[in-house]
Amino acid sequence: MASRSLNRVLLIGNLTRDPELKYTPAGTAVCTFGVATNRSWTTADGQTKDEAQYHRIVAWQKLAELCGKLLTKGRKVYLEGRLTYRSFTGRDGQPRTIAEIVLDDFIVFGDGKRTMSGASEETKVEEVKISESTNFTPEKIEAVDQNKSEDVNPDDIPF
Secondary structure: OOOOOOOOEEEEEEEOOOOEEEEOOOOOEEEEEEEEEEEEEEOOOOOEEEEEEEEEEEEEHHHHHHHHHHOOOOOEEEEEEEEEEEEEEOOOOOEEEEEEEEEEEEEEEOOOEEOOOOOOOEEOOOEEEEEOOOOOOHHHHHHHHHHHHOOOOHHHOOO
């Protein structure tokens, strides 16, 4: 029996650029975008250091189309995927290897601010959880998004 292994990447970061949605000649959607993650630490002499890491993300099929519609530069996202390495020959003729994260699932965090008519700004966190197995269409997502501001009457709860 072969031993099991795990290739899993979990990230929370901000998009560094707008997603680029393209289609292969066979008609398969592919979306690429970048995500930056930050870390800070204190050195032995008390200085605070900051470091940013940049990650290349690739999504395929329906997930790619959703990324193209829902994600924009600067948005905070939670990503799940697997790490892959790809080799190719650059335009200068030199061989290159690139690391990519193939997306399996993501959550989009809202901008945190909504203006309500007749009231001051409230802070809310919007989350949309998307995965390859989710059967959301853009119309369903918009309908869910529009229904978020509904008030719930306690008398309508069946228990």
